[in-house]
Amino acid sequence: MKNRLKLFSKFTLLYSFLFLAAIILLSKIIDVSNETLFFSSAVILICYGVTFAFIKFELFKPLQELSKITTKLSAKNKNAGDLENEITDVNEILAELITYRDAKSKSLYIYNINNLLINVAERLSNDLQTAKTFKVNRNEFLGNVTHELRTPIFAIQLSLETLLDGAMNDKSVSEDFLNRAIKQTYRLKDLVDDLISISKLEAGMKMSKRYFRVNDMIKRTIDDLQGIANKKNITIEFNPGSSNGVSVFGDEERLKQVMINLIDNAVKYTNSDGVIKVTTEMKPKEVTIAVEDNGIGIPKVDLPRVFERFYRVDKTRSRDVGGSGLGLSIVKHILESHKSSIKVESEENKGTRFEFNLMR
Ligand code: ADP
Numbered sequence: 287m288k289n290r291l292k293l294f295s296k297f298t299l300l301y302s303f304l305f306l307a308a309i310i311l312l313s314k315i316i317d318v319s320n321e322t323l324f325f326s327s328a329v330i331l332i333c334y335g336v337t338f339a340f341i342k343f344e345l346f347k348p349l350q351e352l353s354k355i356t357t358k359l360s361a362k363n364k365n366a367g368d369l370e371n372e373i374t375d376v377n378e379i380l381a382e383l384i385t386y387r388d389a390k391s392k393s394l395y396i397y398n399i400n401n402l403l404i405n406v407a408e409r410l411s412n413d414l415q416t417a418k419t420f421k422v423n424r425n426e427f428l429g430n431v432t433h434e435l436r437t438p439i440f441a442i443q444l445s446l447e448t449l450l451d452g453a454m455n456d457k458s459v460s461e462d463f464l465n466r467a468i469k470q471t472y473r474l475k476d477l478v479d480d481l482i483s484i485s486k487l488e489a490g491m492k493m494s495k496r497y498f499r500v501n502d503m504i505k506r507t508i509d510d511l512q513g514i515a516n517k518k519n520i521t522i523e524f525n526p527g528s529s530n531g532v533s534v535f536g537d538e539e540r541l542k543q544v545m546i547n548l549i550d551n552a553v554k555y556t557n558s559d560g561v562i563k564v565t566t567e568m569k570p571k572e573v574t575i576a577v578e579d580n581g582i583g584i585p586k587v588d589l590p591r592v593f594e595r596f597y598r599v600d601k602t603r604s605r606d607v608g609g610s611g612l613g614l615s616i617v618k619h620i621l622e623s624h625k626s627s628i629k630v631e632s633e634e635n636k637g638t639r640f641e642f643n644l645m646r
Pocket of ligand 1: 547551552555556579581582583584592593597598599600605608609610611612613614615638
């Protein structure tokens with residue numbers, strides 16, 4: 287306020303000096319009567335008054351009103367920390383700014399400033415909304431992790447307690463409980479590995495991309511998983527079509543992770559004696575890779591959700607076969623980092639097909 291007064295008094299003082307100088311100069315140069323001098327002074331004073339009124343009502347007042355609305359944006363918010371109420375506050379300010387712009391912003395200059403403030407408020411509202419979504423997701427994620435960790439830990443605890451309660455005196459019973467405990471520790475390890483992968487991917491882990499022979503990588507992956515397929519007498523067929531020897535651009539290790547997760551799922555969710563077909567197909571700029579099984583399939587309603595973290599169609603079955611519920615969401619993340627996406631088609635009791643493209 288003090289500064290504003292200073293500005294106005296400086297402005298008026300300067301104006302009076304200039305005005306006085308002009309009058310003196312005029313009376314020296316030309317011979318004018320006192321009436322003319324008085325009349326021209328009155329005209330100049332009226333001009334000053336009009337200019338002053340224009341500045342006050344067209345610029346100063348609207349700016350004052352806009353600053354009154356927006357001080358709430360910068361003022362220490364009584365709702366700080368409570369995202370829901372903060373969003374409501376910002377949205378109210380936004381609505382006020384829009385109403386003001388549409389009803390009262392007559393000058394273009396004020397209209398533009400008003401629009402800039404609306405942009406700032408909109409961005410703040412969006413950022414708060416994103417922060418709220420993150421907070422909800424984080425809480426949900428933590429809840430899921432705790433639940434997933436608790437299950438195997440509890441099973442291990444139970445096996446060890448049973449052993450201590452006397453089961454260890456019987457060799458075959460103790461072996462059974464030890465096997466149950468060790469199975470759960472593998473499950474824990476897989477879960478922790480998946481959690482590390484997903485947190486690195488979500489933190490924007492850097493991919494180390496280069497050209498590599500995609501079919502060689504797929505063959506190696508199938509060899510690595512042959513053991514678990516054999517246990518269920520499942521055949522894994524690989525058909526590289528005309529794409530043999532083709533190179534794709536990407537992070538080989540991460541893309542191998544994609545293939546492991548897809549083929550491992552195909553084995554897990556296919557009954558004994560099933561067949562898994564892995565194919566690669568050349569396209570003008572890409573290679574299409576598909577993993578298809580003739581397993582239990584995924585119900586239509588669940589299809590859009592299978593890539594969500596911890597989402598499982600059949601919770602008990604997935605846990606029994608050792609699934610963490612993170613496999614497909616890791617696949618989705620890795621492919622997004624390669625500017626690709628995954629498609630899924632499935633029919634219950636017929637089978638499932640996952641497909642994605644890689645740049646070549
Ligand atoms: P999980 O570790 O439980 O396998 P994923 O994220 O890999 O978790 O998969 C999510 C869910 O999608 C699985 O629980 C399963 O219900 C379903 N699913 C994934 N792949 C297949 C498949 N090939 N056939 C049938 N269902 C599948």
